[in-house]
Amino acid sequence: MAAEITLPPSPHLTARIPAGGKPGIALFAGCPDLIGTPFAYAREEEIYGEGEEAESVYKIVSGAVRTHKVLNDGRRQITGFHLPGDLFGLEQGEMHRHTAEALSGTQVLIFRRRVIERAATHSAEVACHLWAMAASGLRYAQDHMLLLGRRSAVERVATFLMAVDERLGSTGTFALPMTRRDIADHLGLTIETVSRTFSQLEEDGALLRTGGRQVSLRRARLRRVVED
Amino acid sequence: MAAEITLPPSPHLTARIPAGGKPGIALFAGCPDLIGTPFAYAREEEIYGEGEEAESVYKIVSGAVRTHKVLNDGRRQITGFHLPGDLFGLEQGEMHRHTAEALSGTQVLIFRRRVIERAATHSAEVACHLWAMAASGLRYAQDHMLLLGRRSAVERVATFLMAVDERLGSTGTFALPMTRRDIADHLGLTIETVSRTFSQLEEDGALLRTGGRQVSLRRARLRRVVED
DNA sequence: CGGTGATTTGAATACGTTCAAAACTCGTGG
DNA sequence: CCACGAGTTTTGAACGTATTCAAATCACCG
Numbered sequence: 353m354a355a356e357i358t359l360p361p362s363p364h365l366t367a368r369i370p371a372g373g374k375p376g377i378a379l380f381a382g383c384p385d386l387i388g389t390p391f392a393y394a395r396e397e398e399i400y401g402e403g404e405e406a407e408s409v410y411k412i413v414s415g416a417v418r419t420h421k422v423l424n425d426g427r428r429q430i431t432g433f434h435l436p437g438d439l440f441g442l443e444q445g446e447m448h449r450h451t452a453e454a455l456s457g458t459q460v461l462i463f464r465r466r467v468i469e470r471a472a473t474h475s476a477e478v479a480c481h482l483w484a485m486a487a488s489g490l491r492y493a494q495d496h497m498l499l500l501g502r503r504s505a506v507e508r509v510a511t512f513l514m515a516v517d518e519r520l521g522s523t524g525t526f527a528l529p530m531t532r533r534d535i536a537d538h539l540g541l542t543i544e545t546v547s548r549t550f551s552q553l554e555e556d557g558a559l560l561r562t563g564g565r566q567v568s569l570r571r572a573r574l575r576r577v578v579e580d
Numbered sequence: 581m582a583a584e585i586t587l588p589p590s591p592h593l594t595a596r597i598p599a600g601g602k603p604g605i606a607l608f609a610g611c612p613d614l615i616g617t618p619f620a621y622a623r624e625e626e627i628y629g630e631g632e633e634a635e636s637v638y639k640i641v642s643g644a645v646r647t648h649k650v651l652n653d654g655r656r657q658i659t660g661f662h663l664p665g666d667l668f669g670l671e672q673g674e675m676h677r678h679t680a681e682a683l684s685g686t687q688v689l690i691f692r693r694r695v696i697e698r699a700a701t702h703s704a705e706v707a708c709h710l711w712a713m714a715a716s717g718l719r720y721a722q723d724h725m726l727l728l729g730r731r732s733a734v735e736r737v738a739t740f741l742m743a744v745d746e747r748l749g750s751t752g753t754f755a756l757p758m759t760r761r762d763i764a765d766h767l768g769l770t771i772e773t774v775s776r777t778f779s780q781l782e783e784d785g786a787l788l789r790t791g792g793r794q795v796s797l798r799r800a801r802l803r804r805v806v807e808d
Numbered sequence: 809c810g811g812t813g814a815t816t817t818g819a820a821t822a823c824g825t826t827c828a829a830a831a832c833t834c835g836t837g838g
Numbered sequence: 839c840c841a842c843g844a845g846t847t848t849t850g851a852a853c854g855t856a857t858t859c860a861a862a863t864c865a866c867c868g
Contacts, residue, residue, distance in 0.1 A: 421726045423808045429726040444715035449722065472708055479707030480700055486714035487672035493721035494677065498649045498657040500728035501768030505856065532815065540729030545856055547816050564815085564865055580651045733824065760847065773824055775848055792833060792847085 379411065379439075379463055380481045386471060388461025393454040399441070402451045406443040408462050412436045415458025416529045419450045420537065430538040432492065433530065435519055439485060442468075455529050500540045508539040509549040510577040513559065517569055528565040553577070607639065607667075607691055608709045614699060616689030621682040627669070630679045634671040636690050640664050643686025644757045647678045648765065658766040660720065661758065663747055670696075670713060683757050728768045736767040737777040738805040741787065745797055756793040781805070 379386035388411060393399055399410065402421065410417075417434040419441075431450055434440045441452060443465070472479040499508055512535065520526045528535070532543040539546065553559050558573040607614035616639060621627055627638065630649065638645075645662040647669075659678055662668045669680060671693070700707040727736055740763065748754045756763070760771040767774065781787050786801040 421722065423726070423730060425808075427730040429729040431722045431725055444712055449719060472711070473704055476701055476704045476707045479704045479711055483700070483707055483711040483714055484672055486711055486718055490714055490718045490721060491677060493718060493725060494649065494659045497659055497721060497724055497728060498651070500725060501657040501765075502651060502655040537729075542857060543815075544817085544858080548856090551816070580653075770825060771847075772826080772849085776824090779848070 377461055379409075379461075379468065380478070383471070383475075383478060383481070386463060386468060386478070388463045390459065391462050392457065392459045395454060395456050397454050399452040399454060399460075400448050402448055404448050405446060406441065406448045406465050409439065409442045409465050409468060410452070411439050411461045411463070413459040413461060415460075416455040417452055417458055417460075418455055418530065418534060418538075419452045421450045428537045429540070430534060432489075433516075433534075433538070435529075442482070442485060444482075444486070455534070505539075505541055505545050505549050506552065507578055508541065509535075509546060510553065510558065510574045512539055513553075513567065513569055514571065514574055514578070517571070524571060525568040526566075528567065605689055607637075607689075607696065608706070611699070611703075611706060611709070614691060614696060614706070616691045618687065619690050620685065620687045623682060623684050625682050627680040627682060627688075628676050630676055632676050633674060634669065634676045634693050637667065637670045637693050637696060638680070639667050639689045639691070641687040641689060643688075644683040645680055645686055645688075646683055646758065646762060646766075647680045649678045656765045657768070658762060660717075661744075661762075661766070663757075667713060670710070672710075672714070683762070733767075733769055733773050733777050734780065735806055736769065737763075737774060738781065738786065738802045740767055741781075741795065741797055742799065742802055742806070745799070752799060753796040754794070756795065 377388050414436055418430050419432050420428050420430040422428045532546050536543045536546045558570050560568040605616050642664055646658050647660050648656050648658040650656045700710055760774050764771045764774045786798050788796040
């Protein structure tokens with residue numbers, strides 16, 4: 353399934369690339385020696401699976417990726433969505449602790465984990481970068497724990513929409529890069545509840561749906577829903 | 581409230597200290613230059629608050645600590661419990677992103693964050709330690725996301741009991757160091773649901789309660805409840 | 809334009825919550 | 839040593855939010 357051909361980049365996300373300057377092929381801004389190999393995955397293609405040996409680390413050039421964990425009966429928790437510029441698959445340990453799949457056609461740069469790890473043992477700068485990455489993931493995960501443990505369905509969906517808007521450039525109008533199922537599995541809800549909540553938010557004038565995944569947010573109203 | 585006197589260490593937790601050898605006063609095993617100052621907190625005392633400047637990092641010598649986040653209406657999510665040998669309060673950034681409080685009388689070693697951060701920029705070893713800490717926190721948080729987003733009340737409580745047992749030495753019999761409210765706020769439940777779930781697990785023969793917080797686990801049965 | 813998968817909507821159900829009160833623990837003082 | 843009292847935990851009953859099961863509608867790709 354993996355294709356080395358260049359896939360057409362997903363239209364709603366590529367706009368972000370220039371925001372951080374050209375992504376280049378280096379892992380970190382100041383580390384020209386950590387070079388990645390370009391690669392591409394098709395929509396819904398698995399990039400790596402939970403339990404596999406963590407050989408590679410990925411940086412998104414275009415497209416979008418989800419990472420998740422599953423229980424043996426199929427219940428799934430999406431631990432994160434990753435957009436252009438984001439790194440994923442960076443584990444500290446030999447194994448991947450979740451599965452990664454492309455949401456849409458996705459171009460990445462692939463780095464060898466061993467090389468990065470070795471660089472970290474020699475360079476405090478690289479190691480600090482790795483620390484920063486892990487710390488930022490930790491902040492996100494802890495915020496999400498609060499959302500999953502203590503927020504209602506409307507609050508979860510409203511929070512999610514505002515977060516996606518911000519990561520997509522804060523235009524207030526965008527196409528969601530993921531399905532209702534993905535949203536549900538990220539927010540700890542069912543697709544039906546997510547759908548009903550979208551409808552409710554639309555009735556309340558907190559958003560507008562114009563066909564499919566396209567949404568326009570009324571940010572002030574959404575903020576009032578979350579209210580913290 | 582903060583006291584420099586030596587408090588009697590909490591009896592159910594101190595047994596763990598020898599497991600990792602004497603904790604000493606250094607932050608990491610191989611870094612004798614990062615020295616901590618002993619300090620003690622009383623039961624229920626706040627160690628630091630969300631939003632405060634993160635001046636210090638703490639390593640527990642005896643006792644136990646919880647860290648949490650709150651919404652403005654009081655809903656609380658406990659992001660972690662910390663036992664002897666554990667580090668907490670290590671942020672990457674100027675601010676604490678949660679509140680830390682002592683569960684019982686707790687002795688800690690205090691380190692200056694600035695010193696650690698500066699050491700990290702010079703020493704790849706220190707920086708790698710910090711990465712390892714953050715990565716281990718991230719693994720825990722992501723596992724907990726799955727629990728909060730996708731597991732039932734019984735599964736959450738059973739998972740929690742097994743995890744506490746393991747951290748307390750895998751004896752199968754111990755006193756829970758935290759209240760029902762703390763457990764509830766960690767598992768995204770109410771105290772009533774936690775209590776009812778304990779009762780149900782006892783009926784099912786998965787555990788035995790002998791007064792207050794003392795429990796004896798039937799691990800095989802608990803494992804069957806979680807079943808993954 | 810047809811078909812397939814995604815999304816929305818509806819009705820019934822279930823799980824966990826809320827509100828209320830009883831029972832139990834444990835520290836304190838008589 | 840026992841009794842008291844405050845806080846914690848347990849139990850009960852009614853309720854509500856999100857889930858489940860089912861079906862209709864919509865969007866998009868060929």
